[in-house]
Amino acid sequence: MIPNNTIMRADRNLVSIKAGTVVEVLERGDKTISIRYKGQTGTIPTSSLAAAPSTTAARPTPKPAAAVAKPASPTPHSLVADQPQSTYGNMVKKAETAVAKHDANLVSPANGVTDESPSK
Numbered sequence: 517m518i519p520n521n522t523i524m525r526a527d528r529n530l531v532s533i534k535a536g537t538v539v540e541v542l543e544r545g546d547k548t549i550s551i552r553y554k555g556q557t558g559t560i561p562t563s564s565l566a567a568a569p570s571t572t573a574a575r576p577t578p579k580p581a582a583a584v585a586k587p588a589s590p591t592p593h594s595l596v597a598d599q600p601q602s603t604y605g606n607m608v609k610k611a612e613t614a615v616a617k618h619d620a621n622l623v624s625p626a627n628g629v630t631d632e633s634p635s636k
Contacts, residue, residue: 518564524551526558533560541565 517538524531533539533553543550548559600606 518560520564522560522564524553524556524558524560526556529556529558531556531558 518533518535521535522533524533531553537553540552541549542552542557545562547562549562549565550557550559600609
């Protein structure tokens with residue numbers, strides 16, 4: 517497996533190989549390594565197969581989950597903060613406001629029958 521992105525020289529071609537690609541090592545030299553990749557035989561620099569840093573050492577240690585602060589929005593199920601910073605956030609906030617306004621103006625037929633206050 518190739519730990520770093522590299523370029524394989526095959527005859528008159530250059531082939532880019534991404535990190536993590538599995539190749540077949542045919543021969544090792546001082547400066548180059550002969551490999552086979554997708555049926556092509558070519559060479560890559562020896563530095564391309566140098567030992568990659570340990571993946572366990574590169575991972576940050578997991579931190580305990582901090583208490584998540586709830587946004588203080590007018591709707592209890594708001595998807596965005598009060599002051600969104602992106603166009604998408606602004607559109608979602610505008611839609612939530614329109615839905616809340618619509619729900620407030622919506623007259624339910626049951627309200628007229630069960631409402632204790634006199635009608636206007």
